[in-house]
Amino acid sequence: MRVLDASRLTKAYRMGERSVMALAGVDFGVEKGEFVAIMGPSGSGKSTLLHLIGGLDRPSGGTVALAGQALEPLNDTAITLLRRRNIGFVFQFYNLLPTLTAEENICLPLLIDGKDLQPYQERLERLLGLVGLEDRRHHKPEQLSGGEQQRVALVRALITEPAILLADEPTGNLDSRTGLVIMDLLRRLCDELDQTIVLVTHDPRTASYADRVVFLRDGQIIRELHLVGEEPAGQSLGRIIETMQALETDPGPTVSAAADLPANGSP
Amino acid sequence: MRLTRLLILRSLRARPTRWLLSAFGIVLGVSTILAIGITNRTALLSITRLFETTSGRASLVIVAQDADAKGFPETLLRRVADHPEVDNAVPTLQLFTVLADQVSTGEIGLDFFGTSTGGLLLYGVDAQRDILVRDYQITAGRFLAEDPHAYEVVLVQSFAEDNDIAVGRSIQVVAGGAVESLRVVGLIAKEGAGQLNNGAFGAIPLVTAQRLYDRDGKVDQIDLVVKSSSASGPRLARLKDELQAHVGADYAVVYPAAQGQRMTQMLGNYQIGLNFLSGIALFVGAFLIFNSFSMNVVERTHEYGTLRTIGMTRSQVTRQVLIEAVGLGVVGSGVGTGLGILLARGLTSAMALMINQDLSRVEVQADIVVFGSAIGILVAVIAAVVPAVQAGRISPLEALRVRGARREGWIIRKGWLPGSVLLAISTAVLVANPFPYDVQFRAGSLVVFASFAGGALMIPVTVAAWERLLRPAAGWLYGGSGRLGSANLQRARARTTLTVAALMIGVAMMVIVWAMTDSFKGDLDVWLQGYVGGDLYVTSSLPMGKEVWKRLEAVPGVAAVTPVRYFEVDWVKPEGDVEKITFMAVDPASHAQVTSFVYTEAVPDEVGALRQLAGGDTVFLSSVLAERAGVHAGDEITLVTRTGRRRFAVAAVVLDYYNQGLVVEGSWSDMGRHFRQSGANAFMVKVEPQTDVAQVQERIERTSRSRDQLIIASNASLLERVNGLMRQAFGMFDVLALISMLVGFFGITNTIAMNVSERTREIGMLRCVGMTRLQIVAMILAEAALMGTIGGLLGLVFGVVLSRVFMLAMTAMSGYRLTYILAMYRVVAAVVVSIFVSQLAALFPALRAARSRILDAIHYE
């Protein structure tokens, strides 16, 4: 089942008289339970793509369908409701409300939706256990480390059982070891909860946790790489770095040799 | 609900000062409205009640047509008492006297409407019948006995206590040049009739009163109790007309409460001023709320963006902000109500001094309280609407932009368009002033509001120009870091605009208050110099006859003496209605030797005008009346005299604020001829040149006091006291100007604190590359100084324009045409105060920024 289906996506930013083509016709789909990483050099349009498929911004052209629902005809409120219930966001800078405790931050999406918190208690405990923050729940963001804050943001994104989790460089602001803890978590979420994840990164190590890597350049997808679940992590990493190097010399927009492998590489 | 609590209460705890500031805005508005509403109501009720309770259960009252007649014969009493609809006709004789032992300590009583009567008011009453119409609450002893010849008196308890008088003792009163003794048989509470003359009141038997004052067979007033079937509505009105026809034109049949009308009418102008005050307070309060909510939205953009990302809709965000506003409105209104009631106590006691009325019973009535609180909440919500909608407009992408160029809002980029339209329209409307009289005040306030809003909207586009203009000054004052601070002004234009607008409004209010009070005081001073002309002012509780005048002239060292007499007359307005005004009789010949009139319309021949006045059937009209009736020198006015309506030539228009300007000056001979009045209320005395005024004063006191009970004051001391009274009356306006500046102060503190916390990292970097703490402080102060200067200059322009407009509006509303006075030093002070306030307000955040450790700043995220 396709959770996300975007086709011919374009996005042009007007800068005075000139306009910048941030996305130039992107077709992008994600299956249920898939873990996709988007890579590309700075300014290639990764964040833009994520914003469009998450309904944070409107495309200049093309269509986005989320959980079977096309976004184009929806007004702002309808998109907001869709975002509230079906999408979880994690950003580089955590974006927690400084005045609320970890637990309150996590429950915020439910409160905004006017939901009773009781039925979610079990899920909250499970997620807190998963990220190892049971004893930090009453801390304010300023009393938490960066990694802890990012894990709070992660739980907040997942509390509503979203159809898809969108993460923009969630490890970008963390040291590499803490970053790997977060990535381990995402991988386990995908494996254990069948959580669909789209992640933006320029770090090949981070990307190696995904099932599929999409390479962007100048607003276009120039290559896709399917990673096989059982292959050793080191081998995936090698293949990603190889592809990156290849792309640097060969600019042609082609699809990788591994494209014929099954789309869903997770076991 | 839980969401609301989390979001609002937490942010409240995180930014207590911001919330206090908003709440302060509401408290300010609500408390002022309440205080003024309560005070006005208290004064009005007290006056109406005074005349209701002092004439108690009477439905109609008969008085002589002219206030100072020699009374009317008792036979009239029998004529009206025989009317079938009249149950009881109760006569009184009303006398002003003084306690004999008090004469020496006499002082001229001043109140807001001229000099007050002072002294002791005695009613000669029919002991048995009087209690049918008036309330006497005996607190000690007994009421008057039935013996109409007894020399006894009942006094008000508070008056007795003030003068150490006990039941059983005798008091000495001055009557007809002799001192008479009356035994005090009882005391009454300061209720009902006891409130007359603010408690300086006593009742004596009617016959005794007539004998004491040589007024046998005369009464001054008859209170009528009518049959209950005719006691109200159209039947009472018919009875009133019938009785009027019955008693003839020499007497007036009136409703009891109508006697208070003159007093309430006099209160009117002051109340317009007070209402203007509460309008300003509300406006300033609303602006405070708007300002702090806008700041809040700017500051929490990131937070609102995050909330939008995780699924909060626009309307949910807007609603949150509005709920905050309602909460604040409720809390602020609550505190404001308490404070307002307290303030009302202060204000009523000031008002009590001014109208010489006991206002100790402060009327806190539910409708005023409800109205004030409702207005408070409403204003809070309205002021928060624009910020709330802006908060809703914040895009979720704002949350992802960590820092850097945020796209500025439409209002900042394009606000000058509606701003200039608003400014143009409001200016045009203010100049044309198309409003009918009764909505002028409200509509005018709206237009002023619009012009402020227009001005504020113009600020963002002009910030760059201002900055370039003022940068050299900042550099000169604060060096290189000053120039850096100056450049910072353009970085957060929304914030700069809000702060400059706060200062602008503060300074404008200050300038308006200054210009209005200075102009008013200026004219008042000019008038007082003439009104209290000469060197000495001699008055008495009793009317003074020709012999006093002669005696005064005979005192060595006295150059000239001129009498003044004021009494009430009916002025027939050009439209035909009748209004009570004061007729001030002067003796033109001697008047010219002592003092002079202040002519507001150029008079080609002043001597000729005075001669015409002396010739009779001529008046000088006060500028206030001239303005209101559209009458000029050379026209005529109609007054009701003892012989019917009569036209008087207007020889000149003069400045005169006696009785709030509702006054005409006429000649001494006209007074006797047309109004049958005699005797003077006061004499103005001119002392020979090179003679010591105090010495002459002493001489007059020695020679004539014991006989005439004269109260003598030097004009210098009198002017001093009048000025003191004025200072009191205008003191409240000064407080308001101060509060306005406080708004600017908070605005700056707010902005600078926000700028500093936002630029912590940048400041750390500057410290890293070698900027000293002092330079950091200078940089931040320079930024504030620039805002202070812009706000000060803009405020000055607005203040000058608006105060001129207000003055025109006031002329249209009340007839006051004032000479516009705004001293140069005030102009300079406005800008200096604004800059000074900006520096003071920025000092604390600047010092805090300078103290921050470099490492903290760099690690800040």
Ligand SMILES: Nc1ncnc2c1ncn2[C@@H]1O[C@H](COP(=O)(O)OP(=O)(O)OP(=O)(O)O)[C@@H](O)[C@H]1O
């Ligand atoms: N609001 C905007 N206005 C104008 N141009 C923009 C805007 N946002 C992005 N762009 C431009 O669009 C292009 C793609 O930006 P985007 O943020 O998607 O890149 P990115 O791949 O996420 O880069 P990075 O890895 O540095 O985050 C860039 O050239 C950028 O300059």
Ligand SMILES: [Mg+2]
């Ligand atoms: Mg990006």
